[in-house]
Amino acid sequence: MAVFIAGPASWNRLVLLDRLPEPVPHMQFAEDSWETLGGTSAGKALSLTALGRDVLLYGLSAEDEDGLRIRSALSDAGVPALWDRSAHTERHVNLMTRAGERVSLYLSAPQAASGAQDALLRDAMADADALVLDLAAEPARLLPVAARTGVPIWVDVHDYDGEAEFHRPFLAVADAVFCNADRLADPVGFLRSRIDAGASLAVCTLGADGAVAVDAEGVEHRVAAVVADVLDTNGAGDAFLAGVLDARLSGLDVPRALEAGARSASTVLGTRHLHPLLDPILL
Template sequence: MTASVFIAGPASWNSIVVLDRLPEPVPHMQFAEESWETLGGTSAGKALSLTALGRPTVLYALTAADESGERVRGALDRAGVGTVWGDGDATERHLNLMTREGGRVSLYLASPSATDGADDAALVSAMREADVIVLDLAAEPLRLLPAAKSTGLPIWVDVHDYDGEADFHRPFLAAADAVFCNADHLDDPVAFLRSRIGAGASLAVCTLGARGAVAIDADGTEHRVAALPADIVDTNGAGDAFLAGVLDARLSGADVRSALTAGARTAAEVLGTRHLHPLLDAVIV
């Protein structure tokens, strides 16, 4: 039977604004080069890439009964992503200010609170049917951490631009069998990765943007992979696609170096679309 993935975390509706430079912290006016609305959310990005790779995947996310929630649910349904929806007190929404070079400022306009856990029995059942659990940074996945750990399944986490100190990330890191991050706020990414292996993780990976990615495996061996050439339209979702490619390859039996190469390939595929994944090109107009 093909190994499957359960993902818990954000799915959002985003407004993307492309600028010639990111705004300075002073009163001023800028003209947008381009703008559009699209599906967002780190968990939605991972689920889209895994679905495109043919990996059975269930995404659990919160949305509210509002227009943005309807757009989020409709886009993922039309893209063929398996979903379980929780009733949120808000649908997550972002305003992303972008540059052509990949600079980004993400403004969170709304974010759902954690639920009261009324549906946890069904969620734990869905987790147990999977082979790997992915938990992304948000209030609801944080609440679900003990339940995920109780399954005994491997837990993969993505702490994004973690600075090595933020308290919110620590429970995710403590539970993780595989840790992913980017190098934006880490002075020494390799030292951080080695610290996660020392803490019990079996794989730790840091994406380095145009410089590719670096990983430390359970034996302490360092692996590096170059980024693949791509015609960049939008960088949103590249890190999520990279994790999805690595996870899919590892579930198929690939070694770490081959899995990193698969991740680089999956990341390159999403850079050429202004949506989280090319699957959305036909379903969001």
């Protein structure tokens, strides 16, 4: 098993709008809506699986209808998973525009688990070549366990603003840091701060402008986005990280790994699911 991933897998309703709602009472018509599998960890696991990389996804869900939908979809897509029981299955409503703008409304989210499976999780993490710990209560609880394994830890802090407290323990243990530029005034400055803090790779995605990275030697690298027909942008950032991680585990240097990430991201833009692997499963 090469990559251990811990974090969110959710059941989502996506609502496509011509513009994001303004914060005033009004009526607005949706252009389209559908239900599908979501969650940043599920997206990374699907992309790594499609790249031929062995993974184990660890997540929480209730044994309710949506929880069973999540487990079934991932299983049918060929993603091995280890589940712990939660009182709530994670559910979102994502308001989207065709330009990729998004507002995510969390309807429910699992809390941290009891720790009953920690011995099993510790062994699984110790056997991995890389750990991906995503932003959620349960991965946060596992950070000290993961750090003690000595296995490289990859974290994705998404639209981090440089200040939020919840993200800081993840950043403190990270060997590789990924983020997007949505809320960072100085993305490259933030990346350099993570290298100075001990990370070996820091990457910021820039949407249609590709991505920028700083490596362990402080060298800045940039990659252009791969041109694609965009149906939905959900999962593109997860696919980008998966492509970079797979390439680095295969021994590629940072520039070629970024190119692999850009190619991987482009593969999910033409589906309205997290990954094309789900197209025949979630009709």
